[in-house]
Amino acid sequence: MSRILRPFLPYPLLSVGLAVTWLLLNAPLSPGSAVLALLVGLTVPAVMRALRPPAVRVRAPSTLARLLVVVLYDMVRSNIDVGRIILGLRRGTRRTGFVAIPLDLREPFGLAVLSIILTATPGTLWVRYDSGTGRLLLHVLDYTDGDEWVRRVKDRYERPLMQIFARGDSA
Amino acid sequence: MSGADLPAWAAWLVVALAIAGAGVSLTGALGLVRLRTFYERVHAPTLGATLGMALILTSSMVLLSLLEGRLVLRDALIGVFLTITTPVTLLLLARAAAQRDRHEGNPGAPPEI
Numbered sequence: 001m002s003r004i005l006r007p008f009l010p011y012p013l014l015s016v017g018l019a020v021t022w023l024l025l026n027a028p029l030s031p032g033s034a035v036l037a038l039l040v041g042l043t044v045p046a047v048m049r050a051l052r053p054p055a056v057r058v059r060a061p062s063t064l065a066r067l068l069v070v071v072l073y074d075m076v077r078s079n080i081d082v083g084r085i086i087l088g089l090r091r092g093t094r095r096t097g098f099v100a101i102p103l104d105l106r107e108p109f110g111l112a113v114l115s116i117i118l119t120a121t122p123g124t125l126w127v128r129y130d131s132g133t134g135r136l137l138l139h140v141l142d143y144t145d146g147d148e149w150v151r152r153v154k155d156r157y158e159r160p161l162m163q164i165f166a167r168g169d170s171a
Numbered sequence: 172m173s174g175a176d177l178p179a180w181a182a183w184l185v186v187a188l189a190i191a192g193a194g195v196s197l198t199g200a201l202g203l204v205r206l207r208t209f210y211e212r213v214h215a216p217t218l219g220a221t222l223g224m225a226l227i228l229t230s231s232m233v234l235l236s237l238l239e240g241r242l243v244l245r246d247a248l249i250g251v252f253l254t255i256t257t258p259v260t261l262l263l264l265a266r267a268a269a270q271r272d273r274h275e276g277n278p279g280a281p282p283e284i
Binding site: 025083085096100116119120124139 | 199201205208214218241245247255257
């Protein structure tokens with residue numbers, strides 16, 4: 001983002017998101033709705049200045065795309081798993097339990113996305129996160145092996161998120 | 172195109188997606204009754220908020236796109252906002268339950284981390 005554009009576009013991602021939302025709500029595309037979308041994208045993010053959110057930088061778009069596919073796959077698979085547990089289709093005994101996961105991810109946006117991912121995959125529940133120690137407490141519906149859950153969260157979700165929300169040079 | 176002109180294959184597809192989504196959501200609702208502890212029960216409604224929601228919205232988008240003769244993606248916004256806001260409710264519920272269980276010293280209370 002160049003210095004000249006910064007006063008007009010303090011949060012470029014938010015501007016794009018708002019404009020696209022406006023266009024989707026007012027489809028089909030017409031010159032009038034395009035102008036209004038541009039206006040919404042340019043003016044509404046100014047309100048966000050009052051809240052002073054920290055700047056977010058999204059890197060590694062290919063990692064982001066891969067993470068999206070992984071999450072969609074896990075979402076469908078865990079939906080089926082939890083559905084089977086509820087309907088009593090699973091044999092054998094099932095244990096539930098809490099798993100503590102030591103996280104290296106500290107970026108607030110990364111943690112927010114991680115909480116969305118863990119909520120979007122039924123069977124994992126975000127109970128609490130301690131920002132002092134960086135430990136996350138999860139409740140899992142199908143508790144097989146605690147270490148397996150730690151590896152799963154760290155390898156599948158945390159590592160890509162750390163690449164995507166890597167700290168910039170200025171931070 | 173009106174609803175009566177919809178070809179049979181499209182009608183089947185829309186109905187199949189909607190019923191599959193409703194079935195997933197119903198399973199989630201059933202989980203609220205069948206599962207035993209609070210922490211187990213909180214998992215159940217997420218079925219309706221994830222796969223159930225996705226299937227029903229896809230069904231709606233396919234139907235509207237065919238009826239209006241263009242790609243209608245408006246309903247995808249429902250999915251985006253539902254996905255972003257659901258964790259807030261679940262986090263609040265889980266934290267409140269954990270706080271109370273620890274305070275009252277209940278047997279199923281989550282461990283300190």
